[in-house]
Amino acid sequence: xxxxxxxxxxxxxxxxxxxxxxxxxxxxxxxxxxxxxxxxxxxxxxxxxxxxxxxxxxxxxxxxxxxxxxxxxxxxxxxxxxxxxxxxxxxxxxxxxxxxxxxxxxxxxxxxxxxxxxxxxxxxxxxxxxxxxxxxxxxxxxxxxxxxxxxxxxxxxxxxxxxxxxxxxxxxxxxxxxxxxxxxxxxxxxxxxxxxxxxxxxxxxxxxxxxxxxxxxxxxxxxxxxxxxxxxxxxxxxxxxxxxxxxxxxxxxxxxxxxxxxxxxxxxxxxxxxxxxxxxxxxxxxxxxxxxxxxxxxxxxxxxxxxxxxxxxxxxxxxxxxxxxxxxxxxxxxxxxxxxxxxxxxxxxxxxxxxxxxxxxxxxxxxxxx
Numbered sequence: 001x002x003x004x005x006x007x008x009x010x011x012x013x014x015x016x017x018x019x020x021x022x023x024x025x026x027x028x029x030x031x032x033x034x035x036x037x038x039x040x041x042x043x044x045x046x047x048x049x050x051x052x053x054x055x056x057x058x059x060x061x062x063x064x065x066x067x068x069x070x071x072x073x074x075x076x077x078x079x080x081x082x083x084x085x086x087x088x089x090x091x092x093x094x095x096x097x098x099x100x101x102x103x104x105x106x107x108x109x110x111x112x113x114x115x116x117x118x119x120x121x122x123x124x125x126x127x128x129x130x131x132x133x134x135x136x137x138x139x140x141x142x143x144x145x146x147x148x149x150x151x152x153x154x155x156x157x158x159x160x161x162x163x164x165x166x167x168x169x170x171x172x173x174x175x176x177x178x179x180x181x182x183x184x185x186x187x188x189x190x191x192x193x194x195x196x197x198x199x200x201x202x203x204x205x206x207x208x209x210x211x212x213x214x215x216x217x218x219x220x221x222x223x224x225x226x227x228x229x230x231x232x233x234x235x236x237x238x239x240x241x242x243x244x245x246x247x248x249x250x251x252x253x254x255x256x257x258x259x260x261x262x263x264x265x266x267x268x269x270x271x272x273x274x275x276x277x278x279x280x281x282x283x284x285x286x287x288x289x290x291x292x293x294x295x296x297x298x299x300x301x302x303x304x305x306x307x308x309x310x311x312x313x314x315x316x317x318x319x320x321x322x323x324x325x326x327x328x329x330x331x332x333x334x335x336x337x338x339x340x341x342x343x344x345x346x347x348x349x350x351x352x353x354x355x356x357x358x359x360x361x362x363x364x365x366x367x368x369x370x
Contacts, residue, residue, distance in 0.1 A: 001028045001287045005195050013192035013203040017177035017233065019284070020292055024175060028288045031109045031175075045171050046253070046310070046360050047086035052322065052350040053314075054089020057168070060251070060317040061090065064166055065097035068247055072100035072146040075128065075165035077158060077244065079237075080172035081105035084116035091120065091150060101150040102128040102165075106158060113154050125153040129161045158244055167241040167250045174254050174293040176237060179230040180271075181207055181215050183222045183263070188215045191227070193284065200284035218300065219263035227267035228259060229294050231301075238301055238368070245370040253310060256296040256364035270295040296364075304366040311361035314354060323351045 004022040008014055024030050046053040065074050074097050078087060084105050095101065104125070107113040116122060128151055158167070180191040182204060190211060194203040207215065211230065219228050241250045255270075262270050273280030273290045280290035298307065308316075326347035355361040 001026070003027050004200075004287065005198075008193070008195040008200075013194035013205075016180040016191050016193055019193035019200065020177040023283070023287050023292055024177075025108060026288075030288055030291055031112070033111070033288065045082075046354055046363075047082075047089060047170065049353050049360070050346060050350040051089040051092060052319070052347050053354055054086050055093040055322055056314050056317050056319050057086065058090045058093035058095040060313075061101075061166060062096045063317065064249060065100065068164060070097075070100065071164045071247075073102045073128070073149070073164075074100040075102045075104065075163040077104050077106055077163065077165070077167045077241075079106045079158065079167065079169040079241070080175065081107045081116065081154075082112050084119040086170065087116070087152060088119040091152070098150045099147045103150060103152050104128055104159070105152065105154045106156070107154060108156055110156070113156065116154055120152045122152055122154055125155055125159075127151050128153045129159065158240055161244075162246045163244055163248070164246050165248045167244060167248070168253075169237075169241070169251070170253045172254070173231070173234040173237065173252060173296045175291070176231065176233040178233065178294050179211070181211060181228050181230060183215075183219075183224055183226045183228075185224055188212045200287055202284070218259035218297070221260065222263040226263040227271075228263045229271070229297060231294070231297055234296060235301055242302070242368060242370060248370055249305070250368045250370070252296075252304075252366045253313075253363050254296045254366075255293075255362070256298045256307075256366065258299045259297040260299075262295060262297055298364065298366060301366070302368065305369045306365075306367045308365055309357075309361060310363035310365055311355040311357065313365035314361075319351060319355070323348060326351075 001022065003026055004014075004019065022029060025032055061076060065071070068074070081087060087103055087105050090103065105113070105116050105120070107116065181188050182191055184204070186206075188207040188211065189204045190207040192203040192205055194201050214230060215222075215228055219226065222228065238250065238252070257270065271283060271292075271294050273283055273292055275290040280286070283292045298304065353360055
């Protein structure tokens with residue numbers, strides 16, 4: 001975090017997105033230190049609840065593979081893959097697309113990326129993309145051999161190589177840096193981040209004309225005191241993801257709302273922090289020691305093909321059938337009480353958590369088809 005303080009002391013207050021970038025990904029930042037999702041970490045995501053979420057994702061991948069005509073290779077880019085829990089659950093589910101599957105865990109944190117090796121048989125990225133990934137000197141005969149999947153690899157960013165398949169981002173966009181503006185009696189101001197001694201503090205300055213225009217367009221009726229995130233980084237990431245696809249879809253799963261609705265709500269409801277499986281403090285306190293998240297204003301993104309709740313998306317991809325199988329198996333083996341019985345009983349609890357309208361089930365699943 002010293003780098004952020006040094007920059008502020010050298011240049012003056014920085015934009016809120018620059019501060020969030022440092023708080024999460026800079027030297028000493030939250031994710032740079034290896035923090036993140038997991039039962040023993042700081043927050044619990046859908047893949048960390050248990051393997052059921054991954055089994056439903058496997059169904060969704062099979063459906064897209066079939067829609068695209070069973071391409072081989074069929075590439076899945078999972079952005080913000082963490083320690084690889086979702087990829088492991090997809091593999092364990094045994095999807096039909098497995099012989100064609102090339103699954104790439106894209107994870108910016110080097111520490112988290114290294115932990116993926118503990119869960120998956122990681123191979124060099126060249127085994128996914130062939131000679132294309134190695135440079136401009138390509139062998140005309142280079143190709144990916146069909147039927148040799150599944151292959152798993154890791155990268156620190158989305159590749160430049162075009163793919164046919166799926167780009168999946170579960171709880172990524174809420175962790176991308178964003179600018180922050182506030183409606184005042186004189187119009188829109190931008191929230192910057194300054195420093196006083198060893199503490200980060202907010203600094204309000206008049207917003208530039210382009211930011212005033214953007215905020216006014218997005219939330220014309222925002223009352224005095226309202227705040228609004230401007231999520232330019234999320235939009236840029238999505239355009240990159242769409243640009244990677246030759247054919248397929250981008251699937252984004254996150255808490256989401258409209259800009260006008262965010263501006264009408266208390267900003268502490270949608271700009272949240274997490275630490276040790278509990279809500280953290282204000283976003284600028286204990287820098288680097290807590291997760292900083294912001295609900296996704298989906299009207300600031302390109303219009304999605306579909307927008308539905310996680311509960312609806314899971315139902316569309318077969319969670320009820322998976323739960324029915326688990327329920328029957330539990331009833332058959334409950335009297336035994338062995339590990340197999342407990343596994344099926346656990347799946348019922350997972351389903352409740354994943355579809356809870358007051359929790360994970362309230363996530364929005366946004367999809368863009370290419």
